[in-house]
Amino acid sequence: MGKVIVITSGKGGVGKTTSTANLGTALAMIGKTVVLVDADIGLRNLDVVMGLESRVVFTSMDVIEKNCDLDKALVKDRRVEQLVLLAASQRNRKDDIKPEQMQDICERLKEIYDFVFVDSPAGIEQGFHNAAAGAEEAIIITTPDVSAIRDADRIIGLLQNQNIEPINLIINRLSPALVKKGNMISKNDVLDILNIDLLGVIPEDTGVIASTNRGIPLVHNDGSPGAEAYMRIARRMTGQRIPIPEMRDDNFFSKLLTWFSRNQ
Amino acid sequence: MDFRKLFTRKTKSNNIATQRLQLILKQDRFEVGEDSMKKLQYELTEVLSKYFEFTMNSVNMSLKQEGNSYVLIADFPFSESKNL
Ligand SMILES: Nc1ncnc2c1ncn2[C@@H]1O[C@H](COP(=O)(O)OP(=O)(O)OP(=O)(O)O)[C@@H](O)[C@H]1O
Numbered sequence: 007m008g009k010v011i012v013i014t015s016g017k018g019g020v021g022k023t024t025s026t027a028n029l030g031t032a033l034a035m036i037g038k039t040v041v042l043v044d045a046d047i048g049l050r051n052l053d054v055v056m057g058l059e060s061r062v063v064f065t066s067m068d069v070i071e072k073n074c075d076l077d078k079a080l081v082k083d084r085r086v087e088q089l090v091l092l093a094a095s096q097r098n099r100k101d102d103i104k105p106e107q108m109q110d111i112c113e114r115l116k117e118i119y120d121f122v123f124v125d126s127p128a129g130i131e132q133g134f135h136n137a138a139a140g141a142e143e144a145i146i147i148t149t150p151d152v153s154a155i156r157d158a159d160r161i162i163g164l165l166q167n168q169n170i171e172p173i174n175l176i177i178n179r180l181s182p183a184l185v186k187k188g189n190m191i192s193k194n195d196v197l198d199i200l201n202i203d204l205l206g207v208i209p210e211d212t213g214v215i216a217s218t219n220r221g222i223p224l225v226h227n228d229g230s231p232g233a234e235a236y237m238r239i240a241r242r243m244t245g246q247r248i249p250i251p252e253m254r255d256d257n258f259f260s261k262l263l264t265w266f267s268r269n270q
Numbered sequence: 271m272d273f274r275k276l277f278t279r280k281t282k283s284n285n286i287a288t289q290r291l292q293l294i295l296k297q298d299r300f301e302v303g304e305d306s307m308k309k310l311q312y313e314l315t316e317v318l319s320k321y322f323e324f325t326m327n328s329v330n331m332s333l334k335q336e337g338n339s340y341v342l343i344a345d346f347p348f349s350e351s352k353n354l
């Protein structure tokens with residue numbers, strides 16, 4: 007029996023879909039069976055980020071309306087074994103689906119897959135509630151800025167009321183150079199404020215954009231800092247004890263600054 | 271001479287952000303808490319009604335902020351006690 011994990015944030019555009027695609031792919035690469043469920047009905051994106059859009063025939067709405075069986079609606083990723091996607095309907099609205107229907111789909115999927123990841127839409131309305139309905143655990147994605155952290159705090163409160171536990175955190179788009187200069191909220195400050203466990207930190211990585219353009223999740227292209235960060239999180243999620251490294255800032259200018267202050 | 275000072279004239283913006291967030295979240299959590307207060311008041315009244323007779327609509331509960339902590343103030347004026 008697998009587990010259902012909702013990936014959510016409150017604020018839009020902080021990296022929920024990117025993280026769902028990469029964590030799912032990473033876990034499949036290390037041998038887990040994974041299904042990614044797009045719960046962003048009407049604004050689906052996960053199929054595009056995964057590069058599977060041309061092969062989507064049925065959606066979760068077709069499963070609910072009994073137009074097809076659940077396993078027929080699952081699109082196989084051809085690059086990794088045991089990784090599938092359940093796409094969201096693009097012609098429906100968030101409230102066309104009921105929490106119980108979402109819950110039912112998740113229950114059935116977790117009997118087959120080790121990990122059921124649900125990519126939540128932004129906001130705290132019906133779409134979010136549907137995404138969380140079938141989940142037993144949550145991963146909060148935030149970027150290190152005031153608005154995203156504020157919204158994350160609100161979402162954490164809502165999830166705690168639904169007894170979703172554990173709720174873990176991924177800090178996305180952290181720029182070590184900016185933190186060092188004092189122009190970005192640091193990892194430790196985010197943790198102090200939100201007070202939940204940290205699963206990992208994903209650096210700002212320009213590779214994410216190219217990978218989205220190509221429809222190939224970043225983790226396929228190992229070596230990039232973002233890919234490595236996602237791989238470490240995936241290993242952590244399978245119970246391996248992988249420490250969270252302090253992010254080094256390899257920017258030339260800041261190296262120079264450190265050198266100066268050491269040698270004065 | 272500290273070379274770092276050359277590049278950091280103003281208060282670091284991350285410190286400002288963290289301070290603002292702490293204030294914003296205090297307010298947010300307080301507002302969300304008010305909903306839970308209504309529920310708590312209802313449940314407390316239910317339990318206390320086993321022992322006291324309350325005059326209608328006299329129950330009053332509030333949360334006050336004192337420095338860094340909160341104080342729960344509850345007024346349950348009763349007309350009669352039962353089973354005591
Ligand atoms: N670590 C990163 N480095 C650089 N760019 C990133 C990173 N993570 C995400 N992005 C970019 O941010 C944008 C938003 O990402 P994404 O679609 O994953 O967010 P989302 O939370 O799913 O958004 P929505 O709320 O609209 O569903 C994308 O253009 C993506 O390429």
Ligand SMILES: [Mg+2]
Pocket residue numbers: 022023024046051125126127
């Ligand atoms: Mg998204």
